[in-house]
Amino acid sequence: MKRIQNRFNNLAAMAKQIESSRRIKTEQRTGGESWIRGQQPRTYTSTSYNMDWKGYRQWSASVELLLNQVFGENSPHVINFNKTNLNHEYQDFEVRYPVFLAAKDDYENGYIFDVRSLVSAKVFSDELEQAEELIKKKHTTAAAVIAGTVLETTIRELAQQHGVDLGSVNKMNSDLAKEGVYNDAMKDQVQAWYKIRNNAAHGKPDEFTDSQVEVMIQGIRNFVADQMK
Incomplete structure (x- = not known):
């Protein structure tokens, strides 16, 4: 910023x-x-x-x-x-x-970012609903990938808003925490969610459970609601 x-x-x-x-x-x-x-x-x-x-x-x-x-x-x-x-x-x-x-x-x-945040939050909410439907149908891997995509896009949006250099999700996540956008506990949580997303995207379903993905989706929903406002 x-x-x-x-x-x-x-x-x-x-x-x-x-x-x-x-x-x-x-x-x-x-x-x-x-x-x-x-x-x-x-x-x-x-x-x-x-x-x-x-x-x-x-x-x-x-x-x-x-x-x-x-x-x-x-x-x-x-x-x-x-x-x-x-x-x-x-x-x-x-x-x-x-x-x-x-x-x-x-x-x-802050006018433009308010508008962009409202639009992004609505789009992300729709995508997370899709992830929730997929998890109900036991398509856990697909649900994890979609939720992870929402997380990645949110991190990128936050980086742009706060003047953080774009890069890998983990790097932007660390930099956002350093800038005080959120605390270290949230930084660690984002990293854990993104690890599940990577395992799902790389065909490693044994590395996560249905319940972990369910918690991940709700956690990302709360994260988006808190940050994109």
């Missing part, structure tokens, strides 16, 4: 510098068909733009990457940031800068 906030702040400072470098220059010029049939030269206004172009391109690429990582490539912020197709980068900046500020504000106030 701290690293993401620092990145937003750095890009906001960069945007201020780009904004202060912008200049519009207008001048009166003459030209065109100025000597046809004795007409006077036509006068027109020429407008030119100046800005820290290199800085803008760097800022734009960095913001796009950050928004994708934080909100997801299909989020409104990413879509709005990328849909500018104006004739000049000067105008692009005028459109993209407010989108960046809105995204920064939503991140700092």
Whole structure:
């Protein structure tokens, strides 16, 4: 979380510098068909733009990457940031800068993560119901794999929310505990659940029991409800 906030702040400072470098220059010029049939030269206004172009391109690429990582490539912020197709980068900046500020504000106030968490929690609940149905029909291995997938996805979501580097489930789990997202007891429980998932996925049904998977499903349900809120 701290690293993401620092990145937003750095890009906001960069945007201020780009904004202060912008200049519009207008001048009166003459030209065109100025000597046809004795007409006077036509006068027109020429407008030119100046800005820290290199800085803008760097800022734009960095913001796009950050928004994708934080909100997801299909989020409104990413879509709005990328849909500018104006004739000049000067105008692009005028459109993209407010989108960046809105995204920064939503991140700092937790709005986007609240929405994503609600959606994720609903999806995970449906998948855990499937796992419960499978365990009732004695399809224990399949139930363990589905529940384990929910667990893995939840850990990945939490890592993204709290600025933890993505990696293996065990590594993210340890890092989340270090960040204080949950305590060491929960870290050990997550590791135990994921061990059952791995045994199920690798065809080792003798390494776990039906009752262990039942407890695992309920435990993961409680974990999702507690963390994705």
